[in-house]
Amino acid sequence: MLHQDMIAAIGHTPLVRLALPGTGAYAKLELQNPFAMKDRVARQVVLAARESGELLPGAPIVESSSGTMALGVALVGTALGHPVHIVTDPRIDPITLTKLRALGCFVHIVERMTAQGWQSARLERLAELRATLPGSFWPQQYSNPDNPRAYRTLAEELIADLGHVDVLVGAVGSGGSLCGTAKALRESLPELWTVGVDCVGSVIFGQPDRPGRLQGGLGNSLVPANVDHSVIDEVHWLNDREAFESTLALAAEQQIFGGNTSGSVYRVLSHLAAVEPPGTKIVAIMADRGDRYAATVYDETHWLEKELHRLPAAGAPVEVPASETVHGWSYCFPGSRRRESRCAAALPS
Numbered sequence: 001m002l003h004q005d006m007i008a009a010i011g012h013t014p015l016v017r018l019a020l021p022g023t024g025a026y027a028k029l030e031l032q033n034p035f036a037m038k039d040r041v042a043r044q045v046v047l048a049a050r051e052s053g054e055l056l057p058g059a060p061i062v063e064s065s066s067g068t069m070a071l072g073v074a075l076v077g078t079a080l081g082h083p084v085h086i087v088t089d090p091r092i093d094p095i096t097l098t099k100l101r102a103l104g105c106f107v108h109i110v111e112r113m114t115a116q117g118w119q120s121a122r123l124e125r126l127a128e129l130r131a132t133l134p135g136s137f138w139p140q141q142y143s144n145p146d147n148p149r150a151y152r153t154l155a156e157e158l159i160a161d162l163g164h165v166d167v168l169v170g171a172v173g174s175g176g177s178l179c180g181t182a183k184a185l186r187e188s189l190p191e192l193w194t195v196g197v198d199c200v201g202s203v204i205f206g207q208p209d210r211p212g213r214l215q216g217g218l219g220n221s222l223v224p225a226n227v228d229h230s231v232i233d234e235v236h237w238l239n240d241r242e243a244f245e246s247t248l249a250l251a252a253e254q255q256i257f258g259g260n261t262s263g264s265v266y267r268v269l270s271h272l273a274a275v276e277p278p279g280t281k282i283v284a285i286m287a288d289r290g291d292r293y294a295a296t297v298y299d300e301t302h303w304l305e306k307e308l309h310r311l312p313a314a315g316a317p318v319e320v321p322a323s324e325t326v327h328g329w330s331y332c333f334p335g336s337r338r339r340e341s342r343c344a345a346a347l348p349s
């Protein structure tokens, strides 16, 4: 497929039918973007800011991220001739750091935590930096409506490929990808069932905050403005061991080398494929490649150091009331909708 530049090469990702028992299960390989899923967000946010005049030609872009958003902003920002400043902390993985520097970004690594840990240290550094960089633009993925808006293209690709989607599964961090894709799909598919995947110890769906979570990309200690709870019908939580084991299973069973959020959505997708009625089309969004996780998720030494084998690992999820604190794979229906077709499919014929 010919593209005139790297920005045009964002999106148009493969949709792959997975070898899973049960109904039609598909992986949307956002990990096949030039860097990862957030390339779409960076393109939308940066182009909209240039269009509105908030970002002038040649002005700096400043973002706090150590993952996919940093890479997307690095790609789009530098391609359009903006100096890109990324504020991060010492937990950044070496592969992302190498990629950011190779693209010519200025990477600012804060040295110590402040009152609210690394997050506040990064935001304080970002504010200091912006004071020295007049005209700088801050994408703010957690609240910028151009984040969910970026996924209209993803929804259009799914419709073009499948014609119809019954169930959409995605990890929730800022909320942009799952809520943005679901809202765009519901314009033509109002019955779409939306399943969010989070980690144990994240507050997004009302669980108590548990610092020290090992899973990256999903979960949060605050509820981001871009999480639109009204479009999410079902929520699953996995603990660190379950998420990492599922990531290894995704590679071994489906030949997809992904990050831990792809592993978690794969676990939930496999479960849904087994309990949904025949003919249901289920799509899971797989956000990034596994290379950044070589020394963690995929490394036995890391497993031993973090004593991951000591955590419980469930073979199937347990339904819990939305208010119950969870420790392993669990799910709930946070809204008023119920999946009647699934109940019917589970009844003996």
Ligand SMILES: Cc1ncc(COP(=O)(O)O)c(C=O)c1O
Residues within 6 Å of the ligand: 067, 068, 069, 171, 172, 173, 174, 175, 176, 177, 178, 216, 217, 218, 259, 261, 262, 287, 288
């Ligand atoms: C690897 C990965 N997966 C999933 C997510 C969650 O996506 P969103 O922020 O759109 O909720 C992110 C977010 O940064 C991510 O980096």
